[in-house]
Amino acid sequence: MIRVLPGHVVDRIAAGEVVERPASVAKELVENALDAGATEVSVEFASGGVERLEVADDGMGMDGDEALLALERHATSKIESESDLLSVGTFGFRGEALPSIASVSRMTLLSRARGASSGTSIRIEGGRILERSPAGVPEGTRVRIEDLFFNTPARLKFLKTERTETARLLEIIRHLALTHPCVAFSALRDGVEIFSYAVVQEEGERVSQVMSRLDLHGFVGSAGGLTVRGYLAGPASARAGAGGLVLLVNGRPVTDRSLAGSIAAAHEGILPPGRYPQGVVYMEVPHGMVDVNVHPQKRELRFSDPRAVTGVLYRTVSGWARSAPWTRPAGTYAMAVGVAEPAHGLARAPAPPGRVPGTQAPAPDDAPVPDMPLLGTRQETAFSSLEVIGQVLGTFIVCEGPDRMVIVDQHAAAERVTFERLRDEWRTGSVPSQLLLVPQRIEMDPVRAALVEENEGLLGAFGIGADVSGPEVVTVREVPALLSGVDPERLLEAVLDELQSSRGRLETLAEQVLSTMACHASIRGGDAMDVEAGHALLTALDRVDWAHHCPHGRPVSFEIPRSELERRLGRRG
Ligand SMILES: Nc1ncnc2c1ncn2[C@@H]1O[C@H](COP(=O)(O)OP(=O)(O)O)[C@@H](O)[C@H]1O
Ligand SMILES: [Mg+2]
Numbered sequence: 001m002i003r004v005l006p007g008h009v010v011d012r013i014a015a016g017e018v019v020e021r022p023a024s025v026a027k028e029l030v031e032n033a034l035d036a037g038a039t040e041v042s043v044e045f046a047s048g049g050v051e052r053l054e055v056a057d058d059g060m061g062m063d064g065d066e067a068l069l070a071l072e073r074h075a076t077s078k079i080e081s082e083s084d085l086l087s088v089g090t091f092g093f094r095g096e097a098l099p100s101i102a103s104v105s106r107m108t109l110l111s112r113a114r115g116a117s118s119g120t121s122i123r124i125e126g127g128r129i130l131e132r133s134p135a136g137v138p139e140g141t142r143v144r145i146e147d148l149f150f151n152t153p154a155r156l157k158f159l160k161t162e163r164t165e166t167a168r169l170l171e172i173i174r175h176l177a178l179t180h181p182c183v184a185f186s187a188l189r190d191g192v193e194i195f196s197y198a199v200v201q202e203e204g205e206r207v208s209q210v211m212s213r214l215d216l217h218g219f220v221g222s223a224g225g226l227t228v229r230g231y232l233a234g235p236a237s238a239r240a241g242a243g244g245l246v247l248l249v250n251g252r253p254v255t256d257r258s259l260a261g262s263i264a265a266a267h268e269g270i271l272p273p274g275r276y277p278q279g280v281v282y283m284e285v286p287h288g289m290v291d292v293n294v295h296p297q298k299r300e301l302r303f304s305d306p307r308a309v310t311g312v313l314y315r316t317v318s319g320w321a322r323s324a325p326w327t328r329p330a331g332t333y334a335m336a337v338g339v340a341e342p343a344h345g346l347a348r349a350p351a352p353p354g355r356v357p358g359t360q361a362p363a364p365d366d367a368p369v370p371d372m373p374l375l376g377t378r379q380e381t382a383f384s385s386l387e388v389i390g391q392v393l394g395t396f397i398v399c400e401g402p403d404r405m406v407i408v409d410q411h412a413a414a415e416r417v418t419f420e421r422l423r424d425e426w427r428t429g430s431v432p433s434q435l436l437l438v439p440q441r442i443e444m445d446p447v448r449a450a451l452v453e454e455n456e457g458l459l460g461a462f463g464i465g466a467d468v469s470g471p472e473v474v475t476v477r478e479v480p481a482l483l484s485g486v487d488p489e490r491l492l493e494a495v496l497d498e499l500q501s502s503r504g505r506l507e508t509l510a511e512q513v514l515s516t517m518a519c520h521a522s523i524r525g526g527d528a529m530d531v532e533a534g535h536a537l538l539t540a541l542d543r544v545d546w547a548h549h550c551p552h553g554r555p556v557s558f559e560i561p562r563s564e565l566e567r568r569l570g571r572r573g
Helices: 022-035 064-070 082-087 097-103 153-158 162-177 203-210 257-265 306-321 330-337 342-348 410-427 446-454 456-461 488-501 506-521 531-543 562-568
Strands: 040-046 052-057 106-112 119-125 128-135 140-146 184-189 192-197 216-223 226-233 245-249 252-254 279-284 387-392 396-401 404-409 433-443 465-470 473-480 557-561
Touching (some): 022 097, 022 140, 040 162, 064 119, 162 192, 245 257, 257 279, 257 306, 396 410, 404 531, 446 456, 456 465, 456 488, 557 562
Parallel strands (some): 245 279
Antiparallel strands (some): 040 052, 106 119, 119 128, 226 279, 404 557
């Protein structure tokens, strides 16, 4: 039964605007459909949801009087009293969504209660009810929103491009689809199906439907009445922000920095700091431990004991991550993410009990770097004056200089050289690019594709020519000339990570993007290098401004003076 909440309950509800953009409308309408016990939810839209957005369900429906009442502020069938607020089992409870949406759009509400012989149609414009009439409609509810924000031009102006709004809208529907595997979901844009998820029995199956691009691995854990069920992808698809990580607490998609942070922290040694795995993590928390009534859109939560929650999450994820398939062998991962550092961490990570650790990279902590002077602390030494003796361990160039031996990290050196060149190009206008013989099509989630669209110009200045050629397809046509041979997909993904996670000045962003690009292009540890190539690299190092550290801050070289060699070999002192 729908009724208007009494004033004292209304006063206890987190107030605020729920309708910011088409995606928020979609969220409220799909949540209502799920709350109504639908087994099938379909969303249709045009123009990013602004021109038209329609959500249809086969749920319990409403009779004519209920439908009318549903449009009143604080009318809800989901809670009755203040105490219900502590144990809400539905998405909705505020009774605000329908009237809020109706007040900023032209809405048609079509509904027929289960078992009723006919249905009702109500037309509302800017909150004014224009017409109520009987209608021959199927059981369930269909809410059609047209011309969203037609009477609030300011809000219309705040919207992003159609592609971005579309991406957000689809993302919200996907997240909600994760909450109900037994409900079929479909999304149509201009009559064209974008996705359709059939009913499945298992949560994990729904996760695979929604995250079809990722290779996910599942795990579970529980402690203190809390349960964690995770489906996470490996380091190769990790991102610089939590954008690819969906968190659901008690069946509700949420945005929570501390939960996402715990998941990232649980990957210490597997992912570099600041990177997050992609995937889905469900948490079940006893109702008494969590308050959903803190945010109008209910995206945020408050836990009575946040540390207990993050603790269980951290322990579950880290316990699993240590034995996840990608932690063995160690070497493959460092290549996959294009950052050399993580291999160190892997060596440090405790081996899971009863498991023989795989091949592990030597821990650089053990390397004699700290007590050795870096080359170049003595001004007169030029890299190019060194004699290249050869490559050792597939990674290091051993050189001889006046009275010393010098060891250069070929990847760090190449990265520094490429970075400096790219930065020079960037500073003098834009980075020259080279057309790919075969443009590369990349399937990408719509949020990322929208990011490409919004940043086409910026990417162009970095020498990356990319455009969006479908809601989930991006085509890379040009890469920086200096980086020919780079994998265009990995380059673009890495740059998008930087764009997504940065909020600094352009200059800082540029440094980050350029160093990421340099890392992708450079000769890697493990690449064979002959004496000639080694010497060419050293010569190039002399031409860069600040050659002694790679853009990530690792040293490029260190030296062992003759005296040190003699001392260690017992020839002296
Ligand atoms: N799709 C739907 N099917 C059946 N009933 C609905 C549907 N959408 C809304 N309602 C009814 O209208 C009421 C008001 O909806 P809403 O404004 O979203 O508030 P809330 O979801 O917080 O209760 C709901 O409590 C429910 O009774
Ligand atoms: Mg609702």
